[in-house]
Amino acid sequence: MARDGSATRKAIMDAAQALILETGFSAASVDAVITRAGITKGAFFYHFKTKAELALALVQRDAEADAAHLETNLQRAESLSRDPLQQLLICIGLYEEEMARLTAPYPGCLYASFIYEAQLFDAATIAVVRQVFTHWTQRIAGKLEAVMQLYPPRLPVEVKTLAETSLVLAEGAFILSKVQRDPGAVAAQWRQYRNYLELLFSPQLPDPVPRRGNDAAGVTHDKLDVSVPAK
Amino acid sequence: MARDGSATRKAIMDAAQALILETGFSAASVDAVITRAGITKGAFFYHFKTKAELALALVQRDAEADAAHLETNLQRAESLSRDPLQQLLICIGLYEEEMARLTAPYPGCLYASFIYEAQLFDAATIAVVRQVFTHWTQRIAGKLEAVMQLYPPRLPVEVKTLAETSLVLAEGAFILSKVQRDPGAVAAQWRQYRNYLELLFSPQLPDPVPRRGNDAAGVTHDKLDVSVPAK
DNA sequence: TTATCTATACCGACTGGTCTGTTCGCTACG
């Protein structure tokens, strides 16, 4: 089957993505990528005219996957509750669950990786990253608007900023998890965002939690009552 | 004055730091650094045996500066209130003010930059980053412990995770501000952390804010009544 | 059925340039 190059193309992109998350874009040399992918220079430059073209293809692939992922989770959440606040909390909870399921390779984000080497990329590549960010923000902000119609926030907040906080927490959590080599850190930070939204909007606030023992060993992370099908 | 090389050393480090935040470590070549610093290869390798040694020196310098910065802000906060919760909120507010004062060069964090190129650095350099993170976390967590002794949280939280959220928000906000080219984004996210802590712990919750006009134009960011001396 | 042709998919040696790091020499102070 010398006729289908899509597998090779995918192998290149997968190898490159993993390498970039480990070493950054500049240090992920074409030689290193092709070694990891098990192919040669010829194959690489057959599929991508330049290394920059690979970068663009990578962010575009991630952008589409992430957008689709968000829609999936939002739709699941919307089918599980009619209340906008609950929908948002469930959606965040779904992301939390997914991140809690992660194990070995400490996650990372290509967008952040590229942004910290921003000068290396052309405007189009960076534009994709910016577009992903604004799309995510607007999608969440839309939900937050609906929430605000129903529940006045206990503190003055801008919807846009509050929506961005979800992005910010995710990106920051990736960094923390890499530093600590603890994939669980990401889920824990999603949980903080859920807490924040709940405290801001939820009409009936939970009773204060009685003080536990001296160290914070026995905190109960109550599970969401939503099971996500393995895809 | 051929006898004092410390100025040259500082020039190298400053140029390198700025370049690294723009392009990443690998792309910040020694040639680019010395051009920016206005010196030559000889001077560079007189002060730093290798490029890796420069990396270590940079994170160490930042680590010391950040630790001192945190102590300053904590002490200022402690002198302004006797209540641990207020102290923490004031301390966060001080960071928020400083970030709000930033303008042109969208801020960035050397730690995050290094972490996304982690494989390039030796264990000692990464260890410094990890140490900065744990130190910050423990310092904030200590304060949070004192807060919890007085005010039971409205939701179950781990002090460590909650302390890490401050770090996570800061790191994530740097990324957001770089993507949006908006230095103000960092301050806005610090504010979210203040909100979260207030909602979690403050015994008298503010009244729900009445819904404003359709767009979120007129949010009042009430100023802290604390002025920070220009250092 | 078999010979020929063409486009796709890939190989691997090679090139010009850039990278980190070395070497040596100059100069100005103590």
Add this chain to the structure above:
DNA sequence: CGTAGCGAACAGACCAGTCGGTATAGATAA
């Protein structure tokens, strides 16, 4: 005059990208 501080040329490794060539699959045609 000795050495701290630095300039300038150089060395060897590595980089992205090129190019002539190969293998295979299907279309065409005899």
